[in-house]
Amino acid sequence: xxxxxxxxxxxxxxxxxxxxxxxxxxxxxxxxxxxxxxxxxxxxxxxxxxxxxxxxxxxxxxxxxxxxxxxxxxxxxxxxxxxxxxxxxxxxxxxxxxxxxxxxxxxxxxxxxxxxxxxxxxxxxxxxxxxxxxxxxxxxxxxxxxxxxxxxxxxxxxxxxxxxxxxxxxxxxxxxxxxxxxxxxxxxxxxxxxxxxxxxxxxxxxxxxxxxxxxxxxxxxxxxxxxxxxxxxxxxxx
Amino acid sequence: xxxxxxxxxxxxxxxxxxxxxxxxxxxxxxxxxxxxxxxxxxxxxxxxxxxxxxxxxxxxxxxxxxxxxxxxxxxxxxxxxxxxxxxxxxxxxxxxxxxxxxxxxxxxxxxxxxxxxxxxxxxxxxxxxxxxxxxxxxxxxxxxxxxxxxxxxxxxxxxxxxxxxxxxxxxxxxxxxxxxxxxxxxxxxxxxxxxxxxxxxxxxxxxxxxxxxxxxxxxxx
Numbered sequence: 001x002x003x004x005x006x007x008x009x010x011x012x013x014x015x016x017x018x019x020x021x022x023x024x025x026x027x028x029x030x031x032x033x034x035x036x037x038x039x040x041x042x043x044x045x046x047x048x049x050x051x052x053x054x055x056x057x058x059x060x061x062x063x064x065x066x067x068x069x070x071x072x073x074x075x076x077x078x079x080x081x082x083x084x085x086x087x088x089x090x091x092x093x094x095x096x097x098x099x100x101x102x103x104x105x106x107x108x109x110x111x112x113x114x115x116x117x118x119x120x121x122x123x124x125x126x127x128x129x130x131x132x133x134x135x136x137x138x139x140x141x142x143x144x145x146x147x148x149x150x151x152x153x154x155x156x157x158x159x160x161x162x163x164x165x166x167x168x169x170x171x172x173x174x175x176x177x178x179x180x181x182x183x184x185x186x187x188x189x190x191x192x193x194x195x196x197x198x199x200x201x202x203x204x205x206x207x208x209x210x211x212x213x214x215x216x217x218x219x220x221x222x223x224x225x226x227x228x229x230x231x232x233x234x235x236x237x238x
Numbered sequence: 239x240x241x242x243x244x245x246x247x248x249x250x251x252x253x254x255x256x257x258x259x260x261x262x263x264x265x266x267x268x269x270x271x272x273x274x275x276x277x278x279x280x281x282x283x284x285x286x287x288x289x290x291x292x293x294x295x296x297x298x299x300x301x302x303x304x305x306x307x308x309x310x311x312x313x314x315x316x317x318x319x320x321x322x323x324x325x326x327x328x329x330x331x332x333x334x335x336x337x338x339x340x341x342x343x344x345x346x347x348x349x350x351x352x353x354x355x356x357x358x359x360x361x362x363x364x365x366x367x368x369x370x371x372x373x374x375x376x377x378x379x380x381x382x383x384x385x386x387x388x389x390x391x392x393x394x395x396x397x398x399x400x401x402x403x404x405x406x407x408x409x410x411x412x413x414x415x416x417x418x419x420x421x422x423x424x425x426x427x428x429x430x431x432x433x434x435x436x437x438x439x440x441x442x443x444x445x446x447x448x449x450x451x452x453x454x455x456x457x458x459x
Contacts, residue, residue: 078456130406137403144393153456154389158403161385161449165406 005082007224014217022214028207035200049113050197056106058205059099062212063131064166066096070138071163074156084220086152089159090142091219095212097135103128115179123172124180131169134162241326242334249338252311259307260342267300267347271354282359289358290368290419294412297347297376302401304343305383306390308335309454313391319458328451336377336384336447344376360423367422367432371415374435381439381446382408388453411438 036054043050070092077085107125108118119125142155173182184192193201253260274292275285285292312318321331351372352365360368386404390396418431 126409130409133402133406137406140399140402141389141393144390144395144399146394147392150392150457154393154453157385157449157453157456158389161407 005080005084007084010084011221011224014221018214018217021210021217025207025210025214028203028210032200032203032207035203040196040200041194046114049110052106052110053197054200054204056103056110057201058208059102059106060128061205062208063096063100063103063128064169065209066092066099066212067131067135067159067163067166070096071159071166074159077152078156078160086156087220087223088216089156090152091216091223093135093138093142093155095215095219097132097139099208099212100128100132100135104132120179122178122180123176124169124178127165127169127172130165134158134165138162242330245331245334246338249335250341253338253342259304260346263300263304263343264346264350266303267296268350268354270296270299271358275358286359286361286423287420289355289360290364290423291412291416292358293351293354293368294371294375294415294419297344297351297372298379298405298408298412299401300347301343301376301379301383302405303397304339305380305387305404306396306400308339308384308387309391310387310396313458318454322454322458328454329447332384332388332447332450332454333443336380336450339383340377340380344372344380348372348376363425364419364423367419367428370432371418371435374432374439375411375415378411378435378439378442379408381442384450385446385453388450388457391454391457411435414438 032054036051040051042048070089073085073089073092076082077089104125107128111120112118138155138158141158142151145151145154172178173180271292274288274296278284278288309318312321322328348369351368355365355368383400383404386400389403390399393399414431414434418428418435421428421431
């Protein structure tokens with residue numbers, strides 16, 4: 001693990017991995033969307049709108065997964081002072097914010113026909129909105145210092161504190177009586193979803209995960225290149 | 239304990255010497271509350287329904303205004319560095335600073351809130367609940383805000399930034415307080431919400447000084 005904390009090693013590995021992850025993501029999306037839109041049954045209650053699930057649910061999983069990754073990267077930055085962990089956390093924040101925004105928007109589009117309202121203030125929706133605010137707060141804090149090192153440290157601490165919200169979101173549908181339905185997949189017994197719907201859902205989830213890895217690699221490489229340009233310019237001017 | 243009291247005394251003297259700052263926060267609270275009847279209309283029954291929420295939201299915003307100053311002046315003139323160099327545990331120092339912040343902002347707001355509750359036509363049964371939630375909630379805000387104050391230390395726009403990062407985290411205080419106040423107005427049981435507020439206070443009084451001290455050490459070395 002520590003071997004890849006070297007930026008040069010990372011860039012080498014990332015350049016080799018990126019074409020695979022991005023093309024596999026495209027394949028997953030292609031098949032996932034095809035099965036989701038054309039080759040899966042409409043829900044007996046929800047009708048055709050159930051197809052929003054194939055974007056909404058994976059995006060919601062990713063919003064939590066990305067935050068957990070960001071918190072883990074922040075922790076390893078604070079503990080081992082790896083600058084690559086800091087770059088990873090910085091890059092993850094806008095990606096996670098985008099996933100959360102997709103979750104909220106598709107949720108609203110789904111809620112309107114199903115619940116008759118774009119938005120309700122129930123525990124699940126509110127806690128996801130708070131997650132979105134936490135991402136924005138992280139992004140505001142990380143760029144608010146003249147010394148970028150300080151920004152990284154402060155934002156890393158904030159990411160760890162904000163992690164409190166992740167289990168709250170996960171269990172909000174069990175702890176409170178919410179309009180949002182409880183989990184259908186991660187249950188102790190068999191998933192409460194038919195295989196014809198489960199296949200596109202899992203394909204989309206895999207696609208989202210590969211998309212995350214691809215964007216993360218691109219963003220981290222960009223930041224590394226920016227840092228090198230900055231260092232070279234400093235050398236030139238100094 | 240003697241050192242702790244000396245620290246609290248020093249900070250209180252500092253606040254007393256620039257008493258204007260403490261008054262400004264209290265004024266802001268009163269003015270912000272006053273805006274609501276003017277904005278949503280003076281209908282007494284509607285105000286009664288919203289009174290708890292209005293007072294609590296304004297209390298949160300007033301606390302945000304004053305929080306970024308908790309470490310700022312000591313950071314600017316270097317005395318924070320000196321205090322961190324002493325053998326005195328930084329966690330207790332932080333606790334003292336948060337206590338002074340509460341005593342000079344949260345506590346005055348608590349004292350004046352019944353007056354504003356009257357102006358908002360709050361249900362008579364809710365006054366005691368309002369005071370209990372304030373007594374448990376405002377110290378929690380000062381403690382959690384201490385973490386935020388340490389995080390934004392030395393940043394640009396620290397005042398706005400602290401609201402951005404701390405307000406999402408103190409939403410539970412608002413939810414439980416307003417739930418207790420509206421339950422008491424309807425003659426219902428309030429103990430579960432109050433217990434949760436108490437739990438938040440206990441957890442944050444253990445965890446927050448530690449987190450604040452860790453942040454200060456990370457950011458000022």
